[in-house]
Amino acid sequence: MCTWIPYPGGSTVRDLILVHKPNEARRFIEEVKDSRAIALYVIGSTLTSTIPGISVAGASPRATLYTPTLDVEYLVTGKPLSMDVVPVTPEGIPTPAIITRASLKLMDIPYLVVNSGSYIEPRIPHIVLPSRCVGGLINECKGLPKGIANKLFRESESLGKSISRGVDVVIIGESIPGGTTTALGILAGLGYEAWGLVSSSGPRNPHELKEKIVKEGLEVLRKGDVKSDIFGVIECLGDPVHVSIAGLVKGVVSNDAKVILAGGTQMSAVLAILKSLNVKLRNRLVIGTTKWIIRDDTSNIIKLVSMTYDVPIIAFNFDFSRSRYEGLKYYERGYVKEGVGAGGTAIAASVINGVSAEDIIREVHEEYSRLLSMGGLHGEDKTH
Amino acid sequence: MCTWIPYPGGSTVRDLILVHKPNEARRFIEEVKDSRAIALYVIGSTLTSTIPGISVAGASPRATLYTPTLDVEYLVTGKPLSMDVVPVTPEGIPTPAIITRASLKLMDIPYLVVNSGSYIEPRIPHIVLPSRCVGGLINECKGLPKGIANKLFRESESLGKSISRGVDVVIIGESIPGGTTTALGILAGLGYEAWGLVSSSGPRNPHELKEKIVKEGLEVLRKGDVKSDIFGVIECLGDPVHVSIAGLVKGVVSNDAKVILAGGTQMSAVLAILKSLNVKLRNRLVIGTTKWIIRDDTSNIIKLVSMTYDVPIIAFNFDFSRSRYEGLKYYERGYVKEGVGAGGTAIAASVINGVSAEDIIREVHEEYSRLLSMGGLHGEDKTH
Numbered sequence: 001m002c003t004w005i006p007y008p009g010g011s012t013v014r015d016l017i018l019v020h021k022p023n024e025a026r027r028f029i030e031e032v033k034d035s036r037a038i039a040l041y042v043i044g045s046t047l048t049s050t051i052p053g054i055s056v057a058g059a060s061p062r063a064t065l066y067t068p069t070l071d072v073e074y075l076v077t078g079k080p081l082s083m084d085v086v087p088v089t090p091e092g093i094p095t096p097a098i099i100t101r102a103s104l105k106l107m108d109i110p111y112l113v114v115n116s117g118s119y120i121e122p123r124i125p126h127i128v129l130p131s132r133c134v135g136g137l138i139n140e141c142k143g144l145p146k147g148i149a150n151k152l153f154r155e156s157e158s159l160g161k162s163i164s165r166g167v168d169v170v171i172i173g174e175s176i177p178g179g180t181t182t183a184l185g186i187l188a189g190l191g192y193e194a195w196g197l198v199s200s201s202g203p204r205n206p207h208e209l210k211e212k213i214v215k216e217g218l219e220v221l222r223k224g225d226v227k228s229d230i231f232g233v234i235e236c237l238g239d240p241v242h243v244s245i246a247g248l249v250k251g252v253v254s255n256d257a258k259v260i261l262a263g264g265t266q267m268s269a270v271l272a273i274l275k276s277l278n279v280k281l282r283n284r285l286v287i288g289t290t291k292w293i294i295r296d297d298t299s300n301i302i303k304l305v306s307m308t309y310d311v312p313i314i315a316f317n318f319d320f321s322r323s324r325y326e327g328l329k330y331y332e333r334g335y336v337k338e339g340v341g342a343g344g345t346a347i348a349a350s351v352i353n354g355v356s357a358e359d360i361i362r363e364v365h366e367e368y369s370r371l372l373s374m375g376g377l378h379g380e381d382k383t384h
Numbered sequence: 385m386c387t388w389i390p391y392p393g394g395s396t397v398r399d400l401i402l403v404h405k406p407n408e409a410r411r412f413i414e415e416v417k418d419s420r421a422i423a424l425y426v427i428g429s430t431l432t433s434t435i436p437g438i439s440v441a442g443a444s445p446r447a448t449l450y451t452p453t454l455d456v457e458y459l460v461t462g463k464p465l466s467m468d469v470v471p472v473t474p475e476g477i478p479t480p481a482i483i484t485r486a487s488l489k490l491m492d493i494p495y496l497v498v499n500s501g502s503y504i505e506p507r508i509p510h511i512v513l514p515s516r517c518v519g520g521l522i523n524e525c526k527g528l529p530k531g532i533a534n535k536l537f538r539e540s541e542s543l544g545k546s547i548s549r550g551v552d553v554v555i556i557g558e559s560i561p562g563g564t565t566t567a568l569g570i571l572a573g574l575g576y577e578a579w580g581l582v583s584s585s586g587p588r589n590p591h592e593l594k595e596k597i598v599k600e601g602l603e604v605l606r607k608g609d610v611k612s613d614i615f616g617v618i619e620c621l622g623d624p625v626h627v628s629i630a631g632l633v634k635g636v637v638s639n640d641a642k643v644i645l646a647g648g649t650q651m652s653a654v655l656a657i658l659k660s661l662n663v664k665l666r667n668r669l670v671i672g673t674t675k676w677i678i679r680d681d682t683s684n685i686i687k688l689v690s691m692t693y694d695v696p697i698i699a700f701n702f703d704f705s706r707s708r709y710e711g712l713k714y715y716e717r718g719y720v721k722e723g724v725g726a727g728g729t730a731i732a733a734s735v736i737n738g739v740s741a742e743d744i745i746r747e748v749h750e751e752y753s754r755l756l757s758m759g760g761l762h763g764e765d766k767t768h
């Protein structure tokens with residue numbers, strides 16, 4: 001299924017992997033060339049990420065609550081503002097926002113952050129959804145307070161409509177630590193057999209822990225008085241980000257614009273939400289991700305997408321194996337993999353603006369080097 | 385000075401008045417045809433609007449604090465959300481956001497609201513500036529808390545940069561009751577002889593009261609320990625909106641994009657801020673306003689613009705004199721005149737998207753009719 005096809009349109013857009021539905025993916029790529037694009041990065045938190053062992057998208061379980069805010073502050077300004085440190089894993093491996101920032105620097109499109117429920121408000125101008133809300137512990141069936149999921153969906157649908165007027169393609173990325181666990185929760189709550197299929201930001205994927213947490217929440221949902229329509233499922237087992245992305249997609253597609261869903265396995269939860277709400281995608285959406293997601297043998301994005309909403313998957317073929325930085329080499333060993341729209345934004349730079357993979361990878365290295373020199377990674381490459 | 389020149393490019397873009405610097409205005413119009421545009425509406429409040437007699441942009445002095453929020457909720461969704469009533473003057477004349485909404489419906493550009501300090505948060509997705517802050521009473525020299533003006537400027541400059549990437553022209557409107565008084569404050573604080581020149585949302589312009597309030601604040605500024613650089617002046621005599629618009633303009637122009645500053649006399653305060661910060665506009669900015677502003681004999685926009693930053697002024701030649709609605713006819717008698725980017729947005733629809741004046745005016749009437757039928761104007765045309 002994983003067909004490795006160099007893109008035929010010339011040297012500047014090679015290094016894309018058409019992972020799933022390659023013909024449709026190729027048509028999408030041809031249609032978005034030189035088109036008008038805008039990128040949105042949806043952030044939010046769930047207390048689920050603070051359960052020890054669930055997320056390594058932060059130096060400690062507690063630190064994961066700050067990661068989305070620090071990610072986007074760094075993305076926009078080049079440095080984190082609310083705290084003096086770039087988000088890293090416990091091993092010191094830096095956020096994939098480095099890739100996103102490098103890619104955005106090489107293209108000329110507007111981009112904005114959308115706050116669907118971050119633990120602290122980012123100190124940059126950004127879009128807020130009025131019903132933004134930090135998610136609770138999904139093992140206690142407290143994904144979101146009652147009534148919030150539907151509101152977030154409607155608000156982001158409205159945003160998707162107003163922001164995509166006269167725009168051809170919208171790139172939508174995410175930052176939510178614990179997001180693969182809440183994605184599993186949404187999928188399981190909707191009846192999908194997704195156990196063992198979602199990815200993880202570490203090389204050891206804690207499938208058993210994720211399954212345990214989701215099943216605890218599911219049990220509360222089944223015996224409780226919680227409404228179990230789609231929004232009830234999200235309010236039990238979900239989080240603020242996936243439902244907001246689903247709303248954005250609906251709004252954008254209703255304007256006949258296209259979507260690059262920039263993320264890994266968790267985007268299948270967005271697809272599942274859209275499917276359960278009977279939103280027609282009409283060949284206007286692809287998933288754009290990284291090589292590390294599709295090469296990950298602890299998860300299966302193709303299976304997840306096939307069982308939810310069978311859309312094309314494209315991956316950007318990063319290769320950091322010969323990088324001079326240990327922090328980037330770790331990506332090749334299964335750390336981080338994806339996040340903050342890294343893969344999809346690099347794909348957009350390549351297919352919309354014709355930026356070469358070499359340029360993106362060089363810019364990632366320059367960005368990493370700059371972070372090291374400014375001490376944003378504690379003044380040294382911690383991964384040496 | 386007021387040259388009435390039908391635009392030569394065909395019937396669909398007639399009815400623009402090239403008020404000031406007509407040759408430069410014409411060049412600007414030609415350059416932005418069919419270009420990529422985005423519109424921003426900056427909202428904020430100042431307690432100064434609650435001083436009786438200062439503002440009629442609300443049914444009562446206190447109600448003016450809610451007007452910006454209700455304006456943009458109506459603009460985006462077609463109905464106010466935080467309260468059940470469309471902003472009106474004490475006479476019941478509805479907000480100029482009707483014109484803005486009608487114009488946006490006829491063009492296909494993204495638009496967003498920017499909150500620089502609204503009294504209540506709008507219940508729509510919108511951009512927030514992290515340092516957003518409601519302004520205080522400028523007669524007490526409390527325009528903004530210390531340190532906020534500079535922060536708002538930097539934050540909106542950053543927003544202007546990220547939102548205008550790959551965009552040709554940015555339309556920037558405002559909603560801030562009391563805004564002509566704080567604009568006068570900023571101008572006076574910077575040493576301009578602007579007394580008697582700013583406009584008003586009513587036919588009787590309370591120049592004496594505005595001057596009294598500003599002079600009280602000026603006295604505090606001069607004898608006090610308040611820093612009197614540009615940001616000190618704004619923190620004494622200004623408000624959150626004008627400095628944020630100035631920051632946006634700087635960010636947009638630095639990206640080589642153009643600006644339609646969509647507002648009346650108060651935009652001269654934005655120009656004064658830009659001039660004092662030595663921001664070069666490089667022929668990239670025009671003021672876009674309404675006929676009612678340039679025909680207003682209680683104010684003088686040309687004089688204000690000439691003395692601050694001498695840019696072209698274009699006015700949209702609305703004519704509601706034969707309207708079937710009294711509420712719109714009142715506009716011809718000097719009520720409301722401008723606001724929420726009404727004139728500049730109509731101009732943008734005309735010059736960028738080739739929408740005819742007839743279509744805009746018809747759509748304004750449909751919008752007004754819809755508001756009447758849904759009871760948003762208290763169920764009847766209160767102005768009969």
